[in-house]
Amino acid sequence: MSKSTMSIVLRLEIQKDQATFGEIATIVSDAGGDIVAIDVIKEGQGITVRDISININDEAKQHRIIQSVDNLPGVAIKHTSDRTFLVHKGGKIAISSKVQIDNREELSRVYTPEVARVCEAIDEDVTLASQFTIKKNTVAVISDGTAVLGLGTIKPEAAMPVMEGKAMLFKQFAGVDAFPICIHPQSTPEETVKLITSLSPTFGGINLEDIASPACFDIEQKLKEQLDIPVFHDDQHGTAIVALAGLLNALKIVDKELAACKIVVCGIGAAGIAITNMLLTAGAANIIGVDVDGALIRSSSYDNASWNDIAQRTNPHQESGSLADVLCNADIFIGVSAPGIVKQEQVKSMAKDPILFALANPHPEITPEEAGPYARIMATGRSDYPNQVNNVLCFPGIFRGALDARASDINEEMKLAAAKAIASVIKEEELNEDYIIPSVFNENIVPAIRKAVMEAAQQTGAAKKE
Numbered sequence: 001m002s003k004s005t006m007s008i009v010l011r012l013e014i015q016k017d018q019a020t021f022g023e024i025a026t027i028v029s030d031a032g033g034d035i036v037a038i039d040v041i042k043e044g045q046g047i048t049v050r051d052i053s054i055n056i057n058d059e060a061k062q063h064r065i066i067q068s069v070d071n072l073p074g075v076a077i078k079h080t081s082d083r084t085f086l087v088h089k090g091g092k093i094a095i096s097s098k099v100q101i102d103n104r105e106e107l108s109r110v111y112t113p114e115v116a117r118v119c120e121a122i123d124e125d126v127t128l129a130s131q132f133t134i135k136k137n138t139v140a141v142i143s144d145g146t147a148v149l150g151l152g153t154i155k156p157e158a159a160m161p162v163m164e165g166k167a168m169l170f171k172q173f174a175g176v177d178a179f180p181i182c183i184h185p186q187s188t189p190e191e192t193v194k195l196i197t198s199l200s201p202t203f204g205g206i207n208l209e210d211i212a213s214p215a216c217f218d219i220e221q222k223l224k225e226q227l228d229i230p231v232f233h234d235d236q237h238g239t240a241i242v243a244l245a246g247l248l249n250a251l252k253i254v255d256k257e258l259a260a261c262k263i264v265v266c267g268i269g270a271a272g273i274a275i276t277n278m279l280l281t282a283g284a285a286n287i288i289g290v291d292v293d294g295a296l297i298r299s300s301s302y303d304n305a306s307w308n309d310i311a312q313r314t315n316p317h318q319e320s321g322s323l324a325d326v327l328c329n330a331d332i333f334i335g336v337s338a339p340g341i342v343k344q345e346q347v348k349s350m351a352k353d354p355i356l357f358a359l360a361n362p363h364p365e366i367t368p369e370e371a372g373p374y375a376r377i378m379a380t381g382r383s384d385y386p387n388q389v390n391n392v393l394c395f396p397g398i399f400r401g402a403l404d405a406r407a408s409d410i411n412e413e414m415k416l417a418a419a420k421a422i423a424s425v426i427k428e429e430e431l432n433e434d435y436i437i438p439s440v441f442n443e444n445i446v447p448a449i450r451k452a453v454m455e456a457a458q459q460t461g462a463a464k465k466e
């Protein structure tokens with residue numbers, strides 16, 4: 001099974017009479033690195049300068065390699081670079097023009113004075129903005145940095161690499177122009193709503209990203225009420241749609257019905273609440289929500305209003321206790337909580353053919369290696385294991401469909417249609433334990449979601465375009 005690798009490049013100055021490349025290779029290999037490329041940068045009298053590219057799978061090994069190589073007599077590290085940082089240099093996206101202007105006539109057309117005629121036309125009929133501006137195909141990816149991946153609150157500037165990454169994926173997979181916008185956290189959800197509402201005329205849709213719960217619920221709800229463009233909190237609904245898609249296929253393999261399964265959803269935050277709601281809509285009857293203080297039960301009262309709401313609508317047998325307690329005999333575990341909180345013993349205690357979706361990023365609740373012997377089906381949110389249950393499978397396609405339908409909303413029917421469309425990309429005869437969800441590179445995903453979402457938008461009256 002694959003595991004993500006970091007890749008570093010060391011530029012070494014080697015005194016030929018004191019050190020050999022063989023010695024360096026041995027040190028790197030002993031410290032757990034794989035040398036994947038060597039470039040000779042300079043050959044001189046008694047000195048050679050080489051770039052060696054090394055793959056490693058954790059940061060501790062990286063430090064060990066650097067230290068050991070640096071300690072070698074006759075070897076000096078001139079420069080160290082990390083390929084992941086290199087790919088982020090200067091940001092990952094850029095804006096480009098669709099039209100080249102080479103003379104004054106063309107300049108007058110795209111800019112003043114001619115542009116004013118287009119402005120006046122849009123001012124008279126604002127719906128023309130969808131025809132004559134980027135609004136037609138542009139989505140804002142907006143975060144306040146308060147729940148970035150599983151990193152918690154980080155500075156908005158620090159959230160930007162994730163938002164740029166989302167923008168890249170929007171473009172590559174669905175041709176949607178997405179603009180990353182990281183804002184300072186506001187003191188109230190109302191202020192965030194006001195800020196985003198002010199930005200909204202530019203965009204054809206708003207993809208909220210990595211905004212902490214419970215504020216994210218209020219923010220999304222109010223924006224949906226106030227704006228006539230689709231507003232979609234990716235961590236809630238994108239995750240829920242992909243989780244349901246994966247589950248529909250996983251259940252076919254283990255031959256179980258969703259309604260008959262005992263399902264534990266761990267982490268009743270943005271993703272966990274949306275997953276719970278989506279599974280209830282899809283027919284699940286026995287979901288137990290678990291958060292830091294254990295299983296949510298109806299008879300308790302929680303400070304978090306969403307937990308009270310979830311507790312009222314789940315856990316029909318009122319099972320209480322810790323995650324370990326309620327995982328006993330569970331058919332399905334879905335984690336959107338914290339790294340490493342599920343132990344092998346707990347997987348062993350689950351019902352026959354357990355399904356585990358350990359979706360916390362970047363470190364899952366349990367690794368596939370650990371769960372492997374006991375889990376029948378295992379999925380994570382990561383790109384480096386089979387069965388990647390990640391919202392990247394959804395947001396490009398769902399916005400493609402919503403923009404093309406000129407939808408004013410992404411409603412429940414459109415979400416359910418997207419989940420079924422993702423699941424349907426894998427044919428029944430192709431399904432297996434390591435292939436319950438299509439790869440993000442499967443070219444059928446976006447067209448399948450787009451078609452299903454456009455149809456659902458038409459049927460529910462959300463589409464402005466026939």
Ligand SMILES: NC(=O)C1=CN([C@@H]2O[C@H](COP(=O)(O)OP(=O)(O)OC[C@H]3O[C@@H](n4cnc5c(N)ncnc54)[C@H](O)[C@@H]3O)[C@@H](O)[C@H]2O)C=CC1
Binds near residue numbers: 359381
């Ligand atoms: N694979 C995917 O596509 C996605 C994965 N995620 C991951 O899910 C996790 C949660 O994300 P959000 O819902 O946006 O965050 P959130 O902050 O809204 O919710 C996290 C919830 O987990 C709970 N939690 C923390 N530690 C726990 C523990 N030890 N036991 C039980 N519950 C615990 C928190 O109290 C909170 O209610 C993150 O790691 C994130 O990266 C989120 C969205 C998409």
Ligand SMILES: CC(=O)C(=O)O
Binds near residue numbers: 234390
């Ligand atoms: C995948 C994603 O959106 C997250 O982990 O927050």
Ligand SMILES: [Mg+2]
Binds near residue numbers: 149209
């Ligand atoms: Mg996210």
